[in-house]
Amino acid sequence: MAGPAVGPAPADLVTTYLDHLTVERGTSRNTLDSYRRDLRRYLAFLAELGIDDLAQVTADHIGAFLAALRGGGPGRPPLAVSSAARTLVAVRGLHRFAHAEGRVPVDVAREVSPPTPPRRLPRALPLDDVIKLLESGGGDDPRALRDRALLELLYSTGARISEAVGLDLDDIDAAERTVVLEGKGGKQRLVPIGRPALSAVDAYLVRSRPGLAARGRGSPAVFLNARGGRLSRQSAWQAVQTAAERAGIAAEVSPHTLRHSFATHLLEGGADVRVVQELLGHASITTTQVYTLVTMTTLREIYATAHPRARD
Incomplete structure (x- = not known):
């Protein structure tokens, strides 16, 4: 008898997603580098929870990840609101892509709103x-x-x-x-x-x-x-x-x-x-x-x- 279906490995989906951004969206090198770092942090968080299938992720998991970013941890300083929001953008993009490609049944990340960064006025010189x-x-x-x-x-x-x-x-x-x-x-x-x-x-x-x-x-x-x-x-x-x-x-x-x-x-x-x-x-x-x-x-x-x- 066949066992339960196993969904796509998160690391494989990240690679496919970044390739998609490069080829289909023409995303800049700097943005890709930022997304790669952000998603690497996200995968490490999922691994700590024992999650090896993106289909297992819930909105609560992503909310907990966001809280961890803002709270920091041992050897991990807390991220500023703007940095945490940028990281969540990468995570939401990954889940949206996985759902659009039929890799996961539901886009759970759409339920999680990024923190609102304070409006900072640009600094200009006189x-x-x-x-x-x-x-x-x-x-x-x-x-x-x-x-x-x-x-x-x-x-x-x-x-x-x-x-x-x-x-x-x-x-x-x-x-x-x-x-x-x-x-x-x-x-x-x-x-x-x-x-x-x-x-x-x-x-x-x-x-x-x-x-x-x-x-x-x-x-x-x-x-x-x-x-x-x-x-x-x-x-x-x-x-x-x-x-x-x-x-x-x-x-x-x-x-x-x-x-x-x-x-x-x-x-x-x-x-x-x-x-x-x-x-x-x-x-x-x-x-x-x-x-x-x-x-x-x-x-x-x-x-x-x-x-x-x-x-x-």
């Missing part, structure tokens, strides 16, 4: 600090020219750091003053680039990049490292940090700070929020509207200090 940052270059050596071009491009286009280091030479059209950025999910967008940024990029391409390229194997990347290969995100992040220290900026500064500053300064200058959405490559207007809260905060501060009856 314009004066941005100017100090951009002008804090340390000379005309190849690295200084490259880093100045990188900083100018980040602020001028609002590019994510992965988009900036992913740029190839053909992506920049100096005549039209545009740059093609490849965002999340492989979606491309055309954005304008200002003259100061183009000037900095041109100086780097003419006076610095050829020497760096001679050390490599003909990479098409705009921004090269000392070995002639594509500059890494970590090195680009360090370039921003070094520039902030040299400029004497006390606030925490990252490549994303320049993206936030780009969006905030556009809105403060009167740009329409939907235009900013397009420039940033946001899929939803809701994401961009967070920046309107930043500008409203600034307006309130100015009003409180400048209006004669603001504090009466």
